[in-house]
Amino acid sequence: MSGLKHLTAAFSAAAPPAPARRPGARPPPAARTARREPGPSRLAYRLNRLWLTPFYRRLLRIGLPLLLVAAVTGLWLSDETRRANLTGGVAALVENIQSREAFMVRKMEIEGASPAVDRALRAMLPVNLPASSFDIELRDLRQAVERLDAIEKVEFRIRPGGILSAVVVEREPAILWRHARGLDLLDAQGHRVASVTSREVRRDLPLIAGEGAARHTGEALALIDAAGPILPRLRGLERVGERRWDVVLDRGQRIMLPTERPLPALRRALAMDREDALLARDVTVIDLRDPSRPVLRMGLAAQNTLRRAAGLPEIDADGNLIEPEEGGAKTAAAGNAARRGG
């Protein structure tokens, strides 16, 4: 007990008693901030769900930026001056680039063209040289040039150094065609090359005539090729009824060819000529329109020779009998006409 007392005394000596505190002086407890409840508000929750809906998500992610960009652009472009500035600037930029030295065309070179075609080509160029190569549309130019009859094919190319080069293939005239409107030069395909004023301009070319002859130039050329032995006597080919050919020779002779397969028929006529010298005789027309039954029309002299040999009266160029007595001639003429018609 005494020990305890001693201890207490020692304690009281070491630690001074706590100072008396006024009642109410105790510091108030710090006001605790109310803890916010976790979890979203109703609005946040709904917005979150909306955001998770694919449609709205896409709308917000793509649609909204697009709308904004469109709105800003539209607002900016709504001013007339700005629009003009923008288009002017773009046009100037394009012009600036197009008119650079590297794109300029200064010269035109034409190969394979006759002087007349050369002049025509230069006149057809839509721009005046020097010009920018952007202004020359080569494809359109080519199509325009190939519409010329004299030109079969043309190739345009812009070569380095600012040269517009044109390689021209002209149509080669192969035949002359006489028709109701004049005289044309045709190439081997029957395409018109040029018009000429007279046959004398191109004596070297064969002549065809008649409506629709141009569409069968190939056949005509083959026939002329096949007419080798009689070529010096050939005056030309005539299209009859837009259907078949007549070979016209000098001395008024004519070979009428069939519609179908005219070439073998011509060869047959030539073979007959070779055998019997048919064309050297007085034959006006060799009619091969029916290939199985060739028909000859003889000249007046030959007819009269035959008639004399048969003891018949002779006939004149009109087919009238020449008779010492007039009446007899009349009846003979009538009989002759009836025989022809039959």
Add this chain to the structure above:
Amino acid sequence: MRDLYEAQRAMRQARRAAMARGVLAVLDIGTSKVTCIVLQFDGPGQFRESDGVGPMAGQSSFRVIGQFTTQSRGVRYGEIETMAETEHCVRHAVQGAQKQAGVRVDHVIATISGARPASYGLAGEIALRSGKVTEEDVAAALAACEVPDFGRNRDVLHAQPVNFAVDARSGLSDPRDIVGDRLAVDMHVLTIDGFAASNLVQCVQRCDLELAGVGSAAYAAGRAALVEDEQELGAACVDMGGGVTGVSLFLKKHMLFADAVRMGGDLVTRDISAGLRVPLATAEWLKTRHGGLEATNRDDREMIDVTPERDEHWDGERRTVSRADLIGIMRPRVEEILDGVREVLEVAGFDQMPSRQVVLTGGASQIPGLDGLAMRILGQNVRIGRPLRIHGLAQQHTAPCHAATVGLALHAANPQDEWWDFEMPVERAGVVGLRRAYRWFRNNW
């Protein structure tokens, strides 16, 4: 009964729509926590035959793509008490899960744990007209069950046919096309308080979600925590939640009985708080961190510092409690809970079951030493059950406290037949006249 039939059918429709969309959320509104997991249904064909994955009762057809757990507020004894707060928590959980999943969820299957469940076993019997059992006969037999008076304002939560008998052959699980004269059916009906159910529907609707089904938490926990053999041979699942301890009995893969004891882990926390005079948060921490049920000598010496935080009403005093004190407070309360469970099991006739296996699950089953205590009270066959593992579930959600959530996910993927899955017999349907006229016409002409 008819409104309920329509309501349940509407929920089934919603569930089917959700499966077609491929996304379904499972919402567990418990007394202490709200969990939401988002399931993605990829359909079969996710795994190849060579992967060694069978159908696994529909588990392989879905995976978890979002999960979130938050503290629950406004719920008492498994029933919603303060709608606004609960709604807030549900929104929080759903938003968190949605954020993780990256998809919007429209359909929700929810659990309800409390609400005074009551089990009824009903029996119905009909004569078979065609000489064999057709689907309509099953529906007619179910409709022929004698419905007792459930009491005022009770809603049927589950109505599952558990047993079929054709003539003298009983124990059929699928009686269709079996030849016989009479079809008898046993149906287990679980009813809950109607207001609690309406509150749950209201709460879900206020979160802009559509309810695609409601499941009893005890039933769901049983599906998740019982292995297949236990479900087949008979077992009781005790889902020890925060406010309510649910009990469900399974036999032949059907739930035969479900009830709830209105005591749970929160009561233990309350006791600790009152007994040791510590705040509830500290008490919860003490329970989960240092709690136990079997005191040893060492526990007397193990002092736990329960000094409150400095910025709270700290009076400058350091406080410690021994672990033995803590155990001394926790043990009687847990014993009381388990006694309640035993009473429920006695009422349910658990003693007559062929296999008397008890599986403890739920959050409160994590108290160390519970299995020893439960063995003394509930019988020898006691184990602590964890929920089945499902694809994509995070580690923190494989704890026993999420057994109901997992079970409900399984239920969503592979629901058991309920009464409303069968077409209502024509006599009860609205188009009686037309059908009858048609039948008369067909029979007489």
